[in-house]
Amino acid sequence: MTELLRIQDLHVAFKTDDGMVRAVDGVSLTLNAGETVAIVGESGSGKTVTSLSVMGLHKKGSAEISGAISLNDHGTFKDVVSLNDDQIRDIRGRAVSMIFQDPMSSLHPYYKIGNQLAEAYLVHNPGKKKEAMARAIEMLDLVGIPEPAKRAVEFPHQFSGGMRQRVMIAMALMNSPQILIADEPTTALDVTVQAQILALLSKLKKEFNMGILLITHDLGVVAQVADRVNVMYAGRIVEEGAVDDIFYSPLAPYTLGLLKSVPRVTANNERLKAIPGQPPSLINLPVGCPFAPRCEYKQHSSESGCNSTKPELIGTSETHRSRCHIPEALRKDLFTKEVKELQS
Amino acid sequence: MLKFIGRRALFAAFTILIVSAVVFAIFSFLPFDPAALTCGQRCTDQIVEANRVRLGFDKPIYEQYWLFLSGIFAGRTYGAGSAAFTCPAPSFGYSFNENACVTDMIREALPITISLAVGALILWLIVGIGLGIVAAKFKNRWPDTSSSVFVLLATSLPTFVTGLALLIWVTIKWKLVPLSLSGYTSLIDNPFKFFQYFILPWITLAIAYAAIYTRFTRAALLETLGEDYIRTARAKGVGERVVFFKHTLRAVLAPLITMAGLDFAGLIGGAIITETIFNLPGLGRLTLRSVYEFDLSVVLATTILAAVVVIVMNLIVDMLYAVLDPRVRIA
Numbered sequence: 001m002t003e004l005l006r007i008q009d010l011h012v013a014f015k016t017d018d019g020m021v022r023a024v025d026g027v028s029l030t031l032n033a034g035e036t037v038a039i040v041g042e043s044g045s046g047k048t049v050t051s052l053s054v055m056g057l058h059k060k061g062s063a064e065i066s067g068a069i070s071l072n073d074h075g076t077f078k079d080v081v082s083l084n085d086d087q088i089r090d091i092r093g094r095a096v097s098m099i100f101q102d103p104m105s106s107l108h109p110y111y112k113i114g115n116q117l118a119e120a121y122l123v124h125n126p127g128k129k130k131e132a133m134a135r136a137i138e139m140l141d142l143v144g145i146p147e148p149a150k151r152a153v154e155f156p157h158q159f160s161g162g163m164r165q166r167v168m169i170a171m172a173l174m175n176s177p178q179i180l181i182a183d184e185p186t187t188a189l190d191v192t193v194q195a196q197i198l199a200l201l202s203k204l205k206k207e208f209n210m211g212i213l214l215i216t217h218d219l220g221v222v223a224q225v226a227d228r229v230n231v232m233y234a235g236r237i238v239e240e241g242a243v244d245d246i247f248y249s250p251l252a253p254y255t256l257g258l259l260k261s262v263p264r265v266t267a268n269n270e271r272l273k274a275i276p277g278q279p280p281s282l283i284n285l286p287v288g289c290p291f292a293p294r295c296e297y298k299q300h301s302s303e304s305g306c307n308s309t310k311p312e313l314i315g316t317s318e319t320h321r322s323r324c325h326i327p328e329a330l331r332k333d334l335f336t337k338e339v340k341e342l343q344s
Numbered sequence: 345m346l347k348f349i350g351r352r353a354l355f356a357a358f359t360i361l362i363v364s365a366v367v368f369a370i371f372s373f374l375p376f377d378p379a380a381l382t383c384g385q386r387c388t389d390q391i392v393e394a395n396r397v398r399l400g401f402d403k404p405i406y407e408q409y410w411l412f413l414s415g416i417f418a419g420r421t422y423g424a425g426s427a428a429f430t431c432p433a434p435s436f437g438y439s440f441n442e443n444a445c446v447t448d449m450i451r452e453a454l455p456i457t458i459s460l461a462v463g464a465l466i467l468w469l470i471v472g473i474g475l476g477i478v479a480a481k482f483k484n485r486w487p488d489t490s491s492s493v494f495v496l497l498a499t500s501l502p503t504f505v506t507g508l509a510l511l512i513w514v515t516i517k518w519k520l521v522p523l524s525l526s527g528y529t530s531l532i533d534n535p536f537k538f539f540q541y542f543i544l545p546w547i548t549l550a551i552a553y554a555a556i557y558t559r560f561t562r563a564a565l566l567e568t569l570g571e572d573y574i575r576t577a578r579a580k581g582v583g584e585r586v587v588f589f590k591h592t593l594r595a596v597l598a599p600l601i602t603m604a605g606l607d608f609a610g611l612i613g614g615a616i617i618t619e620t621i622f623n624l625p626g627l628g629r630l631t632l633r634s635v636y637e638f639d640l641s642v643v644l645a646t647t648i649l650a651a652v653v654v655i656v657m658n659l660i661v662d663m664l665y666a667v668l669d670p671r672v673r674i675a
Contacts, residue, residue: 055579085584093581100579105572109671110594120580155670171580 003072004179004211005031005054005096010067010081012049012058019283023049025235026067031179031211036202038214038222038243040258041232044279047215050232051181054213055098056080056088071096072178094124097172101184103164107156113140113167114152120174139170143200162193169200176208183215198225219262223247228319231255234280234290237313241320249336251322253297256335259342289325297334301325349663356659363651368412371644372405381638382440398423399438412437436648437641439634446645449630456528457626460618461611463542464549469604472554476561481588483566491558498555507548507621514544528625545622549615553607560603564596571595598668602661609657613650 012024024046031037039047052058054069069080073095080088100106108116117136122128133152140148143166156164165185172180182201186194202225205212214226222229222243229246231239231254239252250256257275277294280286288307292298298306305311311323324331379396380387396402399422400411411420419433431438431445439446479491498506514520521540529537568574569592577591578584616628627646634642666672 057575057578089581089583091581092579098579100572100576102572106576108573108577108591108595110598110669119577119582123581123583157671168576171576 001035002033003030004033005029005072005213006068006070007050007054008068008070010050010053010069011065012046012053013064014062015064016283020064021282022235022285023282024053025285027230027232027235027237029230029237029240031213033178033209033211034205035227036205036212036214036225038216038226038229039232040216040219040222040229042217042279044282045232046235046282047232048183051098051183051213051215054080054096054179054181055092056083057092060085074178090124093120093172093177094175095177096179096181097175097177098181098183099165099168099172099185102188103161103168104188106168107164109156112153112155113159116156117152117167117171117174120171124175135174136170139173140167142173142204143167143170145170161189162196165189165193165197166200169197169204173204173208178208178210179213180205180210181213181215184217185214186221187216187218194221195224201225219247219258231258234285235282236290236310236323238291238324239322240313241322245320248339249320249332250339251316251320251328251331251335252291252324253295253326253331253335254291255322256338257294257296259339264342289323297326297331300327300330300334345666348666352659352662356655359655360652363655364413364648365409367644367647367651368409369405371640372408374640376638376640378640381640395440399440436645439639439642441634441637441639442642446642449642450627450645450649453625453627453630455530456624457612457615457619457628459531459538459542460545460549460615460624460626461608463546464553464611464615465604465608467546467550468553468557471550472557473561473600475554475558476565477593479558479562480565480569488562491562495555495559498551499559501551503548503552503615503617504621506551507545507618510544510548511621545615545618545624548618548621549611557600557603561596561600564599565592568592568595598665601664601668605657605661605664606654609654612653612657 007027007029010024010027011022014021014023027046027050029037029039039050041047049058053065054071058065065081067081070077071080071091073091078087078091080091083091107113111119114133114136117139118129118132121132121135125131137148137152140152145151145163145166151159156167159167165188169185180201185201186197189197198221201212204210212225214221216222226243229239229241229243230237231246231252233254239246239250239255241251246255247259250259254275260273261275263272275294276296280290280293286292286307288305288309289295289311292306295306305325309325311325313321313323314328315321316328377392379392379399379401382395382399383391400408403411414420415431415433415435415437417433419431420435420438421428421430422438423429429438431447434447436446436450438444439449442449475491475494479488482488515523521544528541531538565588569588574587574591577587582591612627615626616632618624619626619628620632627649631643631646633639634646
């Protein structure tokens with residue numbers, strides 16, 4: 001398995017008038033070729049900020065970034081955090097590409113689809129206009145756009161939302177990158193179109209032998225396509241594991257809360273079990289576990305640690321790790337029971 | 345595209361017809377006797393009545409309107425016999441105050457106003473858009489701050505202050521530009537004199553408009569820089585310069601052209617203050633003089649002309665927009 005991306009102890013903070021916003025607080029994760037790694041969490045948990053750091057898309061002046069983002073650029077590893085502007089620009093769209101949440105606004109309204117795609121190629125292969133156009137049409141065909149040569153001279157407004165997301169994917173793959181970051185790729189789409197886009201991403205992942213870093217808040221999407229999952233809360237990873245670990249034996253109270261808040265078809269007139277309270281402000285994080293104020297299992301903690309120290313990311317197994325002060329055995333017991341109830 | 349232009353042109357012609365009817369009606373219902381206004385102090389009822397018949401004011405309003413309209417296309421003859429005189433097509437009426445066909449008066453004034461407006465337009469587009477780009481590129485740094493000082497000053501100074509100040513200092517005190525007494529020379533006859541004649545009026549008008557365009561360009565650029573498709577361009581690996589001058593500027597162009605077209609149309613209607621300060625015998629001055637002298641046929645003609653220019657410019661702007669913004673073509 002080729003390692004494509006290794007993020008180590010990434011911290012990202014933004015200066016605001018109210019103080020430093022610690023959007024990402026010590027995130028580490030890896031991505032290998034051929035796998036899909038999901039980052040899950042609610043709005044403001046730091047998942048998009050993490051992915052934008054990999055692209056080097058944070059503004060130099062406003063963001064303070066530390067840690068290491070080591071990225072495999074066709075064989076050589078480069079640390080995105082320490083690269084200069086030109087070096088990062090050279091990686092973008094070539095070694096690592098990104099697709100975004102809203103395909104309706106992510107394409108330039110005034111340029112033809114074919115030209116926007118070709119530009120992605122031309123940036124890294126200057127002067128090769130003919131090849132760029134041919135490649136654009138080839139990629140449009142690959143992502144399942146009928147009559148690609150004809151559609152290439154059309155404008156974005158002539159495409160539907162699902163088709164535009166296909167165009168975005170085609171654009172991301174123009175230079176056959178090894179890493180694809182998909183930031184909420186299906187959130188703005190209809191459910192049926194969502195399934196098509198996810199299937200397309202899985203197909204292309206195999207064809208290009210890419211690693212996909214999938215940012216989402218939708219556990220349904222995670223269950224469908226992810227191999228490994230990182231659950232984020234308040235800028236930190238609270239649980240990481242294989243997709244089955246996360247869905248069948250969650251060990252972080254927050255993960256369980258997410259699972260419980262998924263609407264179910266079988267629930268008769270039951271109220272949706274949302275996690276009570278609001279995520280904490282990232283300017284003044286509590287000293288203790290950031291999730292403690294909302295945690296309904298707090299009383300099971302043997303020490304009074306929940307409010308005084310932040311829990312460490314501790315491994316149950318080689319691949320499954322979580323943050324919580326409650327003794328692991330107790331958690332396993334409690335949480336597995338609840339998960340079983342959910343599934344019955 | 346042709347269908348779009350045809351439909352819009354037809355609509356424009358219809359609008360112009362309605363505007364002319366409304367303006368004509370308003371002038372007909374004014375509490376003046378247009379015939380009495382045609383002769384001076386030693387006036388007798390006889391002359392007034394004779395003029396009334398000669399100018400057609402004795403006919404009902406709808407017939408007068410018809411005569412006015414047909415005059416535009418066929419020319420118009422006033423009076424009969426040896427005293428008859430003709431204003432050839434397109435005739436917009438006859439001014440008794442000046443003893444001239446209105447069309448000839450407009451024909452003399454229009455080139456001056458157009459020269460004034462075009463020159464000012466070019467100047468303020470260069471300065472306004474240029475400063476706007478600089479301000480957006482160096483947001484919150486000294487070029488941005490100094491441009492906002494310019495914007496603040498220029499928007500708060502009325503044209504009669506900047507115009508007079510320029511006239512007093514540049515022409516009279518520093519003698520950089522000679523006071524033109526010889527009058528208007530066309531660009532083709534003598535380009536140097538033409539520029540000398542217009543440079544201060546251009547600057548006066550351009551300062552006021554450039555400020556608005558600076559502010560607009562800066563705001564539009566900064567807003568566009570926050571768009572998702574700009575982030576997409578960066579994610580592709582496009583360099584900052586191309587992101588700014590290609591992707592961002594392109595999106596700002598269409599609204600800028602709309603604004604420029606409408607402002608230009610407004611100026612053709614008459615930059616009254618600027619023309620007065622610099623003694624330019626353009627349309628604005630012509631209108632103003634005619635209003636003072638109750639020269640109604642001239643006021644009627646210039647009012648309709650101003651409306652026509654606005655309507656035609658709107659049409660042109662819409663067509664340009666359809667070229668610049670692909671989303672408009674289908675609509």
